[in-house]
Every structure is written in C-alpha cells, then in structure tokens.
Amino acid sequence: MLHVGGGAKIYRSDGCGTTLKIDPYGYCTIITGSNEIGQGSETVLAMMASEELGIDLKRIKVINTDTDIKPWDVGVHASRTSFVAGNSLLGAIKILKEKLNKKAGELLKTAHSEFEYDGGEIISNKTKEHIALDKVVREMHFSEPNELAIASFFYEPTSKFQDKEFKGNVSGSYAFAAQAIEVEVDTYTGNVRVLDIYVAQDVGKVLNPLLLGGQIEGGILQGVGYALTEELLMHEGKILNSNFHNYKMLTAADIPNIHFFPIETNDKEGPYGAKGVGEAPLIPTAAAIANAVCNALDIEVIDLPITPEKVLRAIAEKKKLKKEIV
Amino acid sequence: MNFEIINPGTTKELLGAVNKLQKEKFRFGAGCTDLLMELKKKPEDGLTIINLSQVKDSSFSGIKKSAKGMRLGAMFTAHKIVVNEEIKNAFNVLHESAHNLASTQIRQVATVGGNLCTASPSGDIACALVALDATCEMLSTTGKRREINIKEFFIGVRTTAIGKNEVLYGIAVPANEKKTKTIHSNFIKIGTRRSMECSVVSLAYHIQVNEEGVIIKAGVSIGASAPTVRFAEEACDFLIGKKFKAISQKEKEEFAEKVLSYASPITDIRATSWYRKEVLFNISKSIFE
Ligand SMILES: Cc1cc2nc3c(=O)[nH]c(=O)nc-3n(C[C@H](O)[C@H](O)[C@H](O)COP(=O)(O)OP(=O)(O)OC[C@H]3O[C@@H](n4cnc5c(N)ncnc54)[C@H](O)[C@@H]3O)c2cc1C
Numbered sequence: 063m064l065h066v067g068g069g070a071k072i073y074r075s076d077g078c079g080t081t082l083k084i085d086p087y088g089y090c091t092i093i094t095g096s097n098e099i100g101q102g103s104e105t106v107l108a109m110m111a112s113e114e115l116g117i118d119l120k121r122i123k124v125i126n127t128d129t130d131i132k133p134w135d136v137g138v139h140a141s142r143t144s145f146v147a148g149n150s151l152l153g154a155i156k157i158l159k160e161k162l163n164k165k166a167g168e169l170l171k172t173a174h175s176e177f178e179y180d181g182g183e184i185i186s187n188k189t190k191e192h193i194a195l196d197k198v199v200r201e202m203h204f205s206e207p208n209e210l211a212i213a214s215f216f217y218e219p220t221s222k223f224q225d226k227e228f229k230g231n232v233s234g235s236y237a238f239a240a241q242a243i244e245v246e247v248d249t250y251t252g253n254v255r256v257l258d259i260y261v262a263q264d265v266g267k268v269l270n271p272l273l274l275g276g277q278i279e280g281g282i283l284q285g286v287g288y289a290l291t292e293e294l295l296m297h298e299g300k301i302l303n304s305n306f307h308n309y310k311m312l313t314a315a316d317i318p319n320i321h322f323f324p325i326e327t328n329d330k331e332g333p334y335g336a337k338g339v340g341e342a343p344l345i346p347t348a349a350a351i352a353n354a355v356c357n358a359l360d361i362e363v364i365d366l367p368i369t370p371e372k373v374l375r376a377i378a379e380k381k382k383l384k385k386e387i388v
Numbered sequence: 389m390n391f392e393i394i395n396p397g398t399t400k401e402l403l404g405a406v407n408k409l410q411k412e413k414f415r416f417g418a419g420c421t422d423l424l425m426e427l428k429k430k431p432e433d434g435l436t437i438i439n440l441s442q443v444k445d446s447s448f449s450g451i452k453k454s455a456k457g458m459r460l461g462a463m464f465t466a467h468k469i470v471v472n473e474e475i476k477n478a479f480n481v482l483h484e485s486a487h488n489l490a491s492t493q494i495r496q497v498a499t500v501g502g503n504l505c506t507a508s509p510s511g512d513i514a515c516a517l518v519a520l521d522a523t524c525e526m527l528s529t530t531g532k533r534r535e536i537n538i539k540e541f542f543i544g545v546r547t548t549a550i551g552k553n554e555v556l557y558g559i560a561v562p563a564n565e566k567k568t569k570t571i572h573s574n575f576i577k578i579g580t581r582r583s584m585e586c587s588v589v590s591l592a593y594h595i596q597v598n599e600e601g602v603i604i605k606a607g608v609s610i611g612a613s614a615p616t617v618r619f620a621e622e623a624c625d626f627l628i629g630k631k632f633k634a635i636s637q638k639e640k641e642e643f644a645e646k647v648l649s650y651a652s653p654i655t656d657i658r659a660t661s662w663y664r665k666e667v668l669f670n671i672s673k674s675i676f677e
Contacts (some may be wrong), residue, residue, distance in 0.1 A: 134617050150511065210647075246429065250667065250671060250673075250674055251578055251580075251667050251670065251671065252663075252667075253580070263603060291580045302657050303657055307584075307586070308657060310580055310581055310659070312581055313581060313582070313583050315581070315582040315583040316581050316582050316583075350454075351514075355442055365523035369580065370578075370588075370659075370663070371659055371660060371663040374663060374666055374667070378666075
C-alpha cells in the first residue's frame with residue numbers, strides 16, 4: 063500500500079503557517095495554523111520546540127484554536143499535520159534562533175555564531191560559555207535596537223498538482239504499509255471476527271512512540287469498521303441510519319490483537335525525518351480482511367462492508383453451486 | 389421535549405401519584421434509557437414523568453432468594469444482574485443477557501422492569517426471562533398485587549398487559565428443579581459489534597438435565613424474530629426426556645425447525661428476514677454442538 067505521508071497537493075496550497083514567540087520570562091508560545099483533533103499535534107509541536115530551544119515542555123504553549131489569530135493551514139487530513147506543521151514550526155524556530163544567536167554572541171562577546179540550546183541556556187559550541195535564554199530575550203527587547211523575540215514562517219511543501227493523466231509528484235512525502243490479518247468466520251452467523259493484525263509500516267522518524275501507536279491502533283479499528291460494519295444506508299435519496307446507533311462504528315470492545323512493526327526510516331523532507339502515519343493503517347485493512355475471508359471459506363465478498371448477511375449468502379450460494387455441479 | 393416530573397420517595401407516594409394521574413398522560417421513568425430516546429423521537433405534550441428511581445423500597449429495587457426461586461425488584465439494574473454470582477450460577481442465561489446489553493454505562497441505570505415494559509421484540513433481558521418462565525408481579529393503586537406469567541405479559545410491539553393503574557413491581561424466576569444436575573443456560577446475541585448492539589436475532593435457552601443426562605425442563609425463547617419475544621414451547625417439549633449429549637443431527641435440525649416456527653421476522657435496516665431465519669436455525673442447532 064502506498065499513501066501520501068504529508069504535504070499532498072490537493073488545494074492550491076498545502077502549507078501551514080506558524081508564529082512563534084518567546085517572552086521575557088523564557089516562556090514560549092507557538093501559534094500554529096494546524097489543529098488538534100485528538101491526534102496529539104500539540105504535544106508533538108511542543109516537543110519539537112523544546113528540543114530546538116532547550117525550553118522545558120511546561121513552559122511551552124500551543125495555540126491552535128483561534129482563527130482570528132492563527133495563520134493559514136488547510137486542515138487536519140491527508141496524514142499531514144506533523145509533517146507540514148512540524149516543518150513550519152522548524153522554519154520559524156530557525157528564524158528566531160538567528161536573532162537570538164546574534165544577541166547571545168554580543169552578550170557573550172564572542173564572534174562565532176554556533177550555539178546550542180539546553181536547559182534554558184544558550185551555550186556556545188566553541189567556548190561552552192553560556193547565558194540564560196530569557197536574559198537574551200530581555201536584552202533584545204530592552205536594549206537598542208529594541209526587538210521582540212518573535213518569528214513567523216510559512217511552509218509550503220514541494221509537491222505539485224497531478225497532471226491531466228493524474229500523474230506527478232503530488233505529495234511531500236509518501237507512506238508505505240503492509241498488513242497480514244487472521245480472521246475467524248462463523249459459518250452459522252456469517253460473523254467475521256478479526257483475531258490478529260500484523261502491521262508493517264514505514265513511519266519515517268518516530269517522534270512520539272505512544273502517539274504513533276495510537277494513530278496505528280485507531281486507524282486499524284477504522285479500517286476494520288470500513289471492512290465489516292460501516293455503511294451508509296440509503297433509500298430514495300434519504301439516509302436510513304443517520305445516527306451512531308445504526309451506523310456502526312466499532313468500539314473499544316471490538317479491537318483485535320494488533321502487532322505493530324514500525325519500519326523507521328528517514329524522510330528527507332519531513333521534520334527530523336518524520337512523515338505522516340495516520341491514514342496508512344486503515345487502507346490495507348479491508349482488502350486484507352476480504353482476502354482472509356476468501357482464504358478461510360473460498361468465497362469472495364467484494365463489496366464493502368462484508369456483513370454477516372453477505373457472508374452467509376455467499377456460503378449458501380457456494381453450497382448451491384456445488385450441488386448443481388454434483 | 390417538555391414534561392413535568394414527579395419524584396415519589398416511597399411506594400405509597402408512588403401509588404398515590406399514579407392514582408392522581410389516572411385521567412392524565414403520564415409515563416414511568418426507571419433508568420430512562422428507552423424513555424428518553426422515545427420522547428426525543430416522538431415528543432408528547434402535557435406529559436408527566438413519574439420518576440421511579442427515588443423510591444426507597446427493597447422489594448422494588450432489590451433481590452431476594454427463597455426456596456421458590458429468585459425475585460428481582462423491577463428497578464434491579466442490568467449491572468446488578470451482571471455482578472450477582474448467584475444469578476450467574478443458577479441462571480446463566482439471565483447473566484449473559486444483561487452482560488450483552490448496551491455498554492457498562494447504560495447497564496448502570498437500565499433496569500429489568502424497563503426492559504420488560506418497553507416490550508421491544510429485541511429486549512435482551514426480556515428474552516432471557518421468557519426462557520426462564522418468569523412471573524411478572526404488578527402492584528395497583530389499590531395496593532393489590534397481580535401476578536401473570538411473562539408469556540402473557542407481552543401483547544405486541546411495545547404493548548404489555550400492565551393496566552394504567554399499575555406499576556411493574558417485581559419479577560420472579562422459579563428455582564431450578566431439585567433433580568437438576570447440569571444446566572445448559574446461555575444467551576446467544578447476534579449483532580455486528582461486541583457492545584452497543586441491538587440484537588439482530590437472539591436466542592435464550594435454559595435447559596435442565598438430571599443425573600442420567602436426561603432433559604427434565606427446557607426453556608427456549610427467541611428475540612428480534614417476531615412482534616414480541618416468543619417462548620418456543622413445542623421446541624421445549626420436544627427436548628423433554630431426551631439425553632442432552634445424545635441428540636442426533638436429525639433431532640437437532642428438528643428442534644431448530646420447531647424454534648423457527650415461532651419466528652416471523654421482518655426485513656429492516658439491520659438484517660433481512662432471510663438472514664434472521666437462517667441464523668436462528670443455525671444457532672438453535674448450535675446449542676447441542
Ligand atoms: C445506547 C443504548 C443501547 C441499548 N442497548 C440495548 C441492548 O443491547 N439490549 C436491550 O435489551 N436493550 C438495549 N437498550 C434499551 C434499554 O437500555 C433497555 O431496554 C433497558 O433495560 C431499559 O431500562 P430503563 O430502566 O432505562 O427503562 P426506561 O427507559 O426508564 O423505561 C422503559 C419503559 O418502561 C416503562 N417502565 C419502566 N419501569 C417500569 C415499571 N416498573 N412499571 C411500569 N412501567 C415501567 C417506562 O414507562 C418506559 O415506557 C439500549 C438503549 C440505549 C440507549
């Protein structure tokens with residue numbers, strides 16, 4: 063399976079903007095265009111800023127809710143958020159660091175410009191002399207030429223629209239995945255029970271293992287629902303199951319054993335080599351389940367979802383066919 | 389949704405409230421898990437809800453064991469059934485039906501009485517209680533108690549034998565036979581997911597076997613297959629006197645046919661009538677496999 067892994071050109075811009083500031087007390091605020099929908103984007107962005115600026119996570123705030131102030135972002139989809147918002151944030155950090163480095167150099171009276179950021183300090187790579195980050199920010203602000211520790215950056219991925227033949231390098235990054243699935247089919251009821259799912263996925267550089275696991279497990283359960291239960295029923299243009307009682311999304315009780323084997327790679331376009339991971343786990347699932355059902359009973363159900371009724375009918379038809387042949 | 393609400397604290401107050409409202413439109417609310425959904429779909433004007441959950445009366449909300457069997461108050465919750473070891477040991481079908489109902493959260497408030505009085509053909513606890521040959525006990529505003537067998541309790545889809553001046557007070561499950569050695573008791577619920585699922589078809593059975601392995605009492609009922617939960621009497625009679633472990637393939641199928649004869653399922657968005665019948669036949673056979 064191949065899927066976009068961040069920065070897919072579906073709209074004229076797939077970019078994301080960031081405004082970053084550090085206040086005179088060393089607190090950092092990230093105003094990002096990207097949204098938090100439970101995937102953990104806030105955590106990952108704060109982790110990146112902490113890594114780059116040596117500021118404790120507790121002192122970092124991510125603002126992503128107010129469209130009056132946040133810069134452009136196209137939305138949380140196409141497995142793009144860590145990729146584009148991460149790159150955007152790193153771009154803003156780079157600009158801000160140039161300002162901070164300049165001031166730190168002045169204050170430490172050193173001519174070179176290479177610094178490390180750690181434990182709230184800016185440390186000279188060469189001499190190991192250091193100065194508190196918040197102090198540098200204050201000096202920037204309160205001495206001439208007075209300046210704030212603020213930077214803005216807009217990241218636009220290198221991807222291009224598809225051409226007329228739907229070809230082209232449409233995404234900033236691509237994700238690859240394979241799944242092997244074992245199912246048990248109840249021939250009395252037609253129920254397909256997914257037992258084990260083995261997932262191998264190219265996930266780029268892992269930024270946060272726990273959140274990665276969450277994306278994989280959630281994606282897979284959605285994939286299982288897509289394979290077995292989720293269906294919008296229509297009659298004469300009306301939706302018959304417009305509620306989650308009858309539109310059946312699976313619940314935590316239905317989650318199979320998931321065996322996840324992350325394949326860690328280094329994506330040259332992604333922040334720290336990371337890439338999008340969210341959708342890839344749900345794409346191979348239905349096909350693998352359909353193949354497993356076919357393997358178990360030698361029946362083919364090719365329209366989703368593979369409901370118990372379709373399975374039972376396919377079994378009945380196979381029996382009938384056998385009788386006719388005999 | 390707009391309604392008045394009355395919160396009686398005792399059974400006397402409850403009966404008083406029912407008496408006072410005889411000429412008005414009123415409904416009982418127990419766990420309200422069915423009631424609220426219904427009122428949301430079809431709001432009624434000028435309605436009063438009599439909230440049963442504040443009534444302090446152990447006969448109404450507790451459980452009592454006697455030589456005759458077990459009596460559950462109508463307000464006994466699905467959760468309380470699930471955690472009750474005695475129910476699990478003696479009447480596993482009841483345990484399983486409650487365990488398969490909705491989700492942990494709903495089970496905390498959903499009551500046995502509500503499950504019966506809703507009279508849904510797919511009521512899970514109702515289906516188990518029919519297989520167990522339970523008795524429904526009503527209390528009227530005059531203070532009189534009236535008992536009827538659960539088979540007579542369900543009249544049609546969402547209609548029961550309760551009178552307007554009555555409340556369902558308790559449900560009595562008869563004790564297992566003295567000669568019973570082994571009990572085959574279970575609830576088979578067919579649906580597509582493992583929780584928050586309304587039965588597409590259900591089968592409840594409680595089969596008692598003596599020391600010689602012979603079936604001496606059998607209760608089999610079906611849910612979501614007819615306008616009401618149904619007791620498959622002929623299928624039960626068919627089993628009496630047979631050795632549980634020695635039931636032949638032919639007998640299994642004969643039994644399943646008899647169960648099926650009580651089913652007149654509809655086709656709806658959950659499944660077709662064909663599927664419901666097919667599955668009911670198969671799971672009926674599976675009892676002996
Ligand atoms: C999300 C969800 C999932 C569900 N899943 C299942 C399921 O898997 N299986 C299943 O069987 N049901 C299910 N139900 C339905 C419901 O939860 C059960 O039927 C439950 O047992 C109803 O109990 P209650 O106490 O909430 O009833 P209520 O809603 O309070 O009452 C239901 C009806 O019974 C009447 N009533 C209640 N108590 C009495 C009494 N003592 N005397 C006279 N009339 C009374 C009320 O007036 C009302 O008409 C589900 C409901 C929801 C919302």
